[in-house]
Amino acid sequence: MLDPLQIVRVVEENMKAHGLPFPAPREALYSWAKPLKMPDRGSPMLYTGGLYQITPYIMSVVDSLSKFEDLKLISVALKASRLLSTLGLSGLVVRPRADTVSYVENILRSIVELLRKAGVNVAYGYEDDLYSGVLLYDLGLDELFKEHAVKVYKALKSREAKTIITVDPHTTHIMRSVYPKYVEGYDLEVKSYLEVLAEAGLKTEQQNGGDVVIHDPCLYARFEGVIGQPRFLLQKSGFKVLEPRRSGRMTYCCGGPIEGLAPKMAKTIAKTRLSELSEKHGVIVTLCPICYANLKSVSDDKVKVEDIALLLGGREL
Amino acid sequence: MKVKLEADMVLDEISKALDNIEFQEALRRASTNNQVKVAQLLTEKPELIELAKEVGSLKRRSVESLRELVEKAVESLRKIAAKPYYAETVEEARKLIGDIVGSGKRVVMAKSMAATEIGLRQYLESLNNEVWETDLGEFLIQLEGSKPMHAIAPAVHMTRERASTLVAEKLKVGIPKGGVEDIVSTVRMFLRDKIVTADVGVSGANALAADTGAIVLVENESNIRLVTSAPPTHIAIVPIDKIVPTLIEAFKVAIVQATYAGLYPPTYINIIAGPSSTADIEQIRVYGAQGPRELHVILLDNGRMKASKDPVLKEQLYCIRCGRCQFECPVWIHTANTWGGPTYGGPMGIVWTAITLDPIEAGKLAYLCLGCGRCDEACPVNINISMELRHLKMLVVQASKRG
Numbered sequence: 001m002l003d004p005l006q007i008v009r010v011v012e013e014n015m016k017a018h019g020l021p022f023p024a025p026r027e028a029l030y031s032w033a034k035p036l037k038m039p040d041r042g043s044p045m046l047y048t049g050g051l052y053q054i055t056p057y058i059m060s061v062v063d064s065l066s067k068f069e070d071l072k073l074i075s076v077a078l079k080a081s082r083l084l085s086t087l088g089l090s091g092l093v094v095r096p097r098a099d100t101v102s103y104v105e106n107i108l109r110s111i112v113e114l115l116r117k118a119g120v121n122v123a124y125g126y127e128d129d130l131y132s133g134v135l136l137y138d139l140g141l142d143e144l145f146k147e148h149a150v151k152v153y154k155a156l157k158s159r160e161a162k163t164i165i166t167v168d169p170h171t172t173h174i175m176r177s178v179y180p181k182y183v184e185g186y187d188l189e190v191k192s193y194l195e196v197l198a199e200a201g202l203k204t205e206q207q208n209g210g211d212v213v214i215h216d217p218c219l220y221a222r223f224e225g226v227i228g229q230p231r232f233l234l235q236k237s238g239f240k241v242l243e244p245r246r247s248g249r250m251t252y253c254c255g256g257p258i259e260g261l262a263p264k265m266a267k268t269i270a271k272t273r274l275s276e277l278s279e280k281h282g283v284i285v286t287l288c289p290i291c292y293a294n295l296k297s298v299s300d301d302k303v304k305v306e307d308i309a310l311l312l313g314g315r316e317l
Numbered sequence: 318m319k320v321k322l323e324a325d326m327v328l329d330e331i332s333k334a335l336d337n338i339e340f341q342e343a344l345r346r347a348s349t350n351n352q353v354k355v356a357q358l359l360t361e362k363p364e365l366i367e368l369a370k371e372v373g374s375l376k377r378r379s380v381e382s383l384r385e386l387v388e389k390a391v392e393s394l395r396k397i398a399a400k401p402y403y404a405e406t407v408e409e410a411r412k413l414i415g416d417i418v419g420s421g422k423r424v425v426m427a428k429s430m431a432a433t434e435i436g437l438r439q440y441l442e443s444l445n446n447e448v449w450e451t452d453l454g455e456f457l458i459q460l461e462g463s464k465p466m467h468a469i470a471p472a473v474h475m476t477r478e479r480a481s482t483l484v485a486e487k488l489k490v491g492i493p494k495g496g497v498e499d500i501v502s503t504v505r506m507f508l509r510d511k512i513v514t515a516d517v518g519v520s521g522a523n524a525l526a527a528d529t530g531a532i533v534l535v536e537n538e539s540n541i542r543l544v545t546s547a548p549p550t551h552i553a554i555v556p557i558d559k560i561v562p563t564l565i566e567a568f569k570v571a572i573v574q575a576t577y578a579g580l581y582p583p584t585y586i587n588i589i590a591g592p593s594s595t596a597d598i599e600q601i602r603v604y605g606a607q608g609p610r611e612l613h614v615i616l617l618d619n620g621r622m623k624a625s626k627d628p629v630l631k632e633q634l635y636c637i638r639c640g641r642c643q644f645e646c647p648v649w650i651h652t653a654n655t656w657g658g659p660t661y662g663g664p665m666g667i668v669w670t671a672i673t674l675d676p677i678e679a680g681k682l683a684y685l686c687l688g689c690g691r692c693d694e695a696c697p698v699n700i701n702i703s704m705e706l707r708h709l710k711m712l713v714v715q716a717s718k719r720g
């Protein structure tokens with residue numbers, strides 16, 4: 001039996017227990033920020049919503065799920081696993097790989113530095129940089145999502161945020177286009193850091209970054225109108241941006257959103273996309289941690305998948 | 318013969334489909350070809366994009382006044398000497414058609430998703446009728462004993478090699494080279510005889526005009542022309558969401574459907590406004606000149622009227638079944654309609670399954686949706702399909718809370 005309700009339950013229980021959809025320590029969301037000494041209240045406020053930070057945890061859960069090739073077996077495995085038991089939750093550890101943790105933390109630091117260079121000094125909510133609840137919304141857990149969204153909104157308001165700067169397409173979309181429908185009186189202005197950087201006019205020393213092929217994330221391209229900004233920023237930073245067959249508004253999904261429910265299908269989709277991208281060039285730039293994780297997981301050493309923040313910040317390659 | 322859906326079994330099918338190299342290859346070819354073809358067509362003829370927008374808004378208007386349109390359609394159909402019936406459920410539709418057809422008859426069918434929706438072929442067979450699908454794709458599906466894998470290309474999952482073996486085996490004929498042309502001519506010969514000797518022809522409809530009762534059907538094969546004109550009785554199954562106010566608008570629906578299916582210009586557009594008749598002798602109208610003497614029109618509800626009142630699901634009623642969303646969906650491209658219910662699959666199909674069969678089982682299938690929105694972007698009438706699918710997931714969660 002395809003029972004998505006098992007996944008729904010895992011996420012629900014985890015959210016209730018510690019505010020994150022998968023077992024991960026709360027500090028994982030904000031510990032990266034400490035050395036950057038951002039003020040802990042004010043506006044504009046950087047709001048990550050935690051997606052980059054929990055990606056390494058998602059990757060390791062998916063990794064173990066992927067061992068069960070058959071969709072049905074995943075259900076069985078989930079049933080048997082302690083992921084499902086509330087009692088087992090506190091004792092359950094999902095171990096992310098250290099290299100992916102430091103990779104995503106580098107991305108976040110790079111984003112703050114890029115913003116600073118562009119003259120935008122952001123505040124940061126630390127313990128109040130709560131998970132956005134994206135997955136609750138995607139899974140149809142509307143009631144829990146609403147409850148959570150109100151909490152997140154209050155936390156941001158308590159830190160005096162008026163404008164929030166987001167770092168990934170899912171969080172941008174949920175905060176800008178979904179929260180207003182669920183949170184009464186919602187009045188936060190929401191901008192992706194790519195939009196902020198493009199508006200501020202990125203200052204850069206880099207001259208020749210080489211060729212990259214761009215993978216537009218679905219939510220930026222089709223739902224939030226963020227298409228020109230990443231191209232503009234990459235070009236300004238000295239990169240030549242190549243377009244795959246399907247890009248912009250007709251971009252093709254990386255498969256990521258169903259990786260927890262149907263890893264085999266997700267991988268098949270990722271492979272389709274990866275080969276389309278790598279046909280154009282061996283360096284693929286992603287704008288979303290989920291895209292990064294999925295494309296990366298099916299790539300070999302002939303292709304390089306790189307997050308845009310690292311390219312713009314001159315931290316990679 | 319109950320038409321039902323179990324998410325469980327669907328999952329098995331999907332797993333198998335993912336491992337089936339031939340199936341994957343056939344889908345890859347078909348969807349890439351279709352994507353390129355439609356994109357080219359729309360670049361060359363941007364006026365068709367405008368026409369699609371027009372159809373989008375006329376469908377919205379139609380759904381808002383669905384009940385009135387149904388009433389008007391019934392009235393108009395009577396005026397043109399057609400016999401209208403309203404079938405609220407699958408059972409009612411079958412019973413109505415069963416009574417018209419009777420038993421021991423030969424029935425030929427032109428591709429109709431509505432007929433599949435009510436399980437008509439199997440039902441008529443159970444009444445001891447001989448039933449043949451005449452659309453090549455549907456015919457292959459009939460031989461294979463499977464279900465349509467795409468809204469307009471039912472056998473999209475078959476390679477030519479598979480189709481050729483199937484036809485040779487089932488019709489017990491040798492197919493010389495196994496090329497596509499040989500398959501087509503073999504099937505043509507086999508079906509030609511069935512069509513001219515059939516007692517009843519069954520079709521669907523792309524649209525029905527409420528002002529005139531005229532049915533519009535678009536096609537390339539010409540099997541619809543034959544099926545709706547050769548037998549003495551024609552039964553058209555028209556889901557009520559296909560009713561639009563005027564004949565001109567019905568025509569626009571057909572053009573846009575064909576365009577977004579990648580078939581422009583469509584080879585044939587049929588308009589059927591009543592049974593065949595002549596008044597050549599003394600101006601006395603006599604029915605059944607060269608075409609059917611009787612035209613029965615089954616207006617199929619099966620959840621649609623209820624959906625028209627639902628703020629989210631009513632969007633699906635704007636659908637013109639072009640199949641564009643399927644060819645653009647990253648999930649469907651690997652599953653075809655194995656991802657779906659017994660009739661409809663893929664982006665639009667999950668929602669149609671929810672409307673016509675079971676919202677909760679359909680909602681479970683919606684969990685395979687990526688929420689990527691390519692379907693929304695591709696849909697000519699601008700249906701927010703990904704939003705509907707998310708809504709179905711919410712219904713699943715709510716139902717589980719109720720226990």
Ligand code: SF4
Pocket residue numbers: 645646647648649663664685686687688689690691692693702703706
């Ligand atoms: S949103 Fe869902 S149904 Fe639509 S194209 Fe993407 S995966 Fe397919």
Ligand code: SF4
Pocket residue numbers: 468577635636637638639640641642643665695696697698699700702
């Ligand atoms: S939902 Fe839109 S794209 Fe899909 S079949 Fe219907 S009209 Fe075509």
